[in-house]
Amino acid sequence: MTMHFISGAFHPGLNTTVRRGLEWFQKGLLPGDTLTLCVCPRRDDHTPIGEAKVAFVMAARIETIPNELMAYEHEPSCRTKEGLLDAMRKVLGDVRPDEVVTVIGFERE
Numbered sequence: 591m592t593m594h595f596i597s598g599a600f601h602p603g604l605n606t607t608v609r610r611g612l613e614w615f616q617k618g619l620l621p622g623d624t625l626t627l628c629v630c631p632r633r634d635d636h637t638p639i640g641e642a643k644v645a646f647v648m649a650a651r652i653e654t655i656p657n658e659l660m661a662y663e664h665e666p667s668c669r670t671k672e673g674l675l676d677a678m679r680k681v682l683g684d685v686r687p688d689e690v691v692t693v694i695g696f697e698r699e
């Protein structure tokens with residue numbers, strides 16, 4: 591499966607990304623699966639940058655994501671709940687703190 595990112599900021603080891611809704615659960619993404627990472631800030635210029643192995647797939651509400659986990663967010667500006675909400679709102683419009691999301695943990699290969 592290919593996962594698209596607006597920001598190509600990744601760090602060594604575990605990275606996380608937060609996606610609205612349960613779409614990635616419904617796609618059947620599971621730990622151990624391989625993801626192709628694609629960076630496409632404008633959503634029409636797709637640049638696959640490599641593969642990653644899925645570490646975990648977790649349903650949460652934004653406000654219930656453990657703060658300890660926020661430190662692993664791939665995008666530095668999204669490592670606080672406020673920063674994450676701001677970033678999601680820029681792309682998705684209104685996003686509430688109690689909104690259901692899927693947190694995906696992955697490691698670059």
Ligand SMILES: [Zn+2]
Binds near residue numbers: 628635636
């Ligand atoms: Zn893409």
